[in-house]
Each structure stands twice: as C-alpha cells, then as structure tokens.
Amino acid sequence: MVVDFHTHIFPPQVRERREDYLRRDSAFAQMYGSPKAEIATAEELLASMERAEVDTSVVLGFAWSGQELCRQHNEYLLEAAARSGGRLVPFCVIQPHAGDDALAEIERCVRGGARGLGELRPESQGYSLDEGAGDILAEAAVRHDLILLFHVSEPVGHAYPGKGGLSLDAFYRFVSCHRALTVVGAHWAGGLPFYALMPEIGEALANVYVDTAATPFLYGSAVYRQVAELVGAERILFGSDYPLISQQRERPAIEGNLGEDEDGRRLILGENACRLLRLSDDRQG
Numbered sequence: 001m002v003v004d005f006h007t008h009i010f011p012p013q014v015r016e017r018r019e020d021y022l023r024r025d026s027a028f029a030q031m032y033g034s035p036k037a038e039i040a041t042a043e044e045l046l047a048s049m050e051r052a053e054v055d056t057s058v059v060l061g062f063a064w065s066g067q068e069l070c071r072q073h074n075e076y077l078l079e080a081a082a083r084s085g086g087r088l089v090p091f092c093v094i095q096p097h098a099g100d101d102a103l104a105e106i107e108r109c110v111r112g113g114a115r116g117l118g119e120l121r122p123e124s125q126g127y128s129l130d131e132g133a134g135d136i137l138a139e140a141a142v143r144h145d146l147i148l149l150f151h152v153s154e155p156v157g158h159a160y161p162g163k164g165g166l167s168l169d170a171f172y173r174f175v176s177c178h179r180a181l182t183v184v185g186a187h188w189a190g191g192l193p194f195y196a197l198m199p200e201i202g203e204a205l206a207n208v209y210v211d212t213a214a215t216p217f218l219y220g221s222a223v224y225r226q227v228a229e230l231v232g233a234e235r236i237l238f239g240s241d242y243p244l245i246s247q248q249r250e251r252p253a254i255e256g257n258l259g260e261d262e263d264g265r266r267l268i269l270g271e272n273a274c275r276l277l278r279l280s281d282d283r284q285g
C-alpha cells in the first residue's frame, strides 16, 4: 500500500476568489501570491493518486491565521475525506489563540475523522510553541490520539515563499519536551536528522518522523539514503507536497534512490504510514 503523507487541497472557492483570500491572510499571500503557486481540489488529488498509483493520501489544508478560515477549510477536508472511501485521511488546523473555540473545533474534527493536526505553521499563525499554545496542541494530541505534523524550516540555505513556519530549534525544543507524542517534521524536519549523531538529539527523535515533502526543491537525491542511515527508514514517510511536487515525480524518486534497500522502500512508501494512521495494509503486494 502506498501512502502520501503530505498533500494540500483547498475548497474550490479559495481558487475562484483567490484575490479575496490573499487580502485576508498575509501568510497565504506570501505563499500563494504568485499565480504559479498551484491550488488543487480533492477531485484533482484523487485523479493524481490514480495516475501515480497512490492508495491513500493525508490531506492537509492551510494554517490560516484566523480561526474561522481554519474551520471552513477543515470542513472541506472532512467532507472530502468522508466521500473518498478511505482514500483521503484528514488532518486539521486550528488557531490556538482562539481558546475554547479552538478546542471545540479540534473535538469536532476528531468526530469527523481527523487523524492529526497539520500542517502546523506556528510562526506564520503568530504563536509560539514555548507558550501555552504548545501545551494546547500537546494535550489535544494525547486526549484524542492525534499526530502533529509541523512545517519545519531549514536554518540555512536558500529562501523560498513559506520557508518560515517553525524554526528548527523551536521544533527540537517541542519534541524534546513532549517525547510521548507522535510528531512528524515536514521537509525532513528542517534537517534535524542530520544532528542525530549527537546522542541527546538521537534520543529526542525517538517518536519523531520526517516526511519527504518538496525534496526536489531542497536537497540532492542522496538525502533519501543518508537520512535512512542516520535515523532509520522506519522514521521516514513518503510525502510529495502535492500539488507543489507531483506524486508521479516523487514516488519514483524514492523508489530509485534507496539502492538495494527493499525493506526501506516499503517502509517509506507506505508501511510506516499505515502503522501511524492504523490503516489496514491488505492492499500491499
């Protein structure tokens, strides 16, 4: 079974009235201001999955700064997942500053089938994990058995729209304080696995997974094998960042860059995700 752990879909009205949304949210304007930044719907994702032979995708929305836009987007993800026959697994987003409204929204999303919260971008949404917001997310994750998926920024290297989201050191502090949580660091967790040779970091990464989202924009193809050596293939999740990267492009990149490591390939392409999402793996050949 092949699972893409990192895709983004939007309600059609966001694409149709893009200019309105660009005015309403500055982080959205930064990342989607260019007309070249694609916005895809659930139907387009399902068609892409068909072409790339991806069985299941985790669907992420956008970390809007306002709670009401988060709620509307969550609604679309939950509905799309409910219609998908299990092919789409929704993760939702909240604005922790919304207090009780945010907590109520998490409960509503869990009842609607959400398996996690993400893609969380604390710095774009104007909160810090070191304050109460980190505890709100951690407590919700424990209470509702949710996975937390964070965008993590590389502290060095080239700039790109949306690079800021969560700094590497803030992510590290959060995972080292909350070791019982299941946390996914998107985009190879901003490079944190490269520090796994430091014993305390290796230990703090025990429940941390990394996804491969947007790899072709960030790293050379040696990253797949080298991170598998550093933290183990059982910690890596295939994630495309669709529609930024096509699923048809990323899936063969993983298959082609792990050498003879057949077990690693199976773990990364689907087995790790099945375990985390508790999907039955009967479609696996």
Ligand SMILES: [Zn+2]
Pocket (backbone or CB within 6 Å): 119, 151, 152, 186, 187, 213
């Ligand atoms: Zn991201």
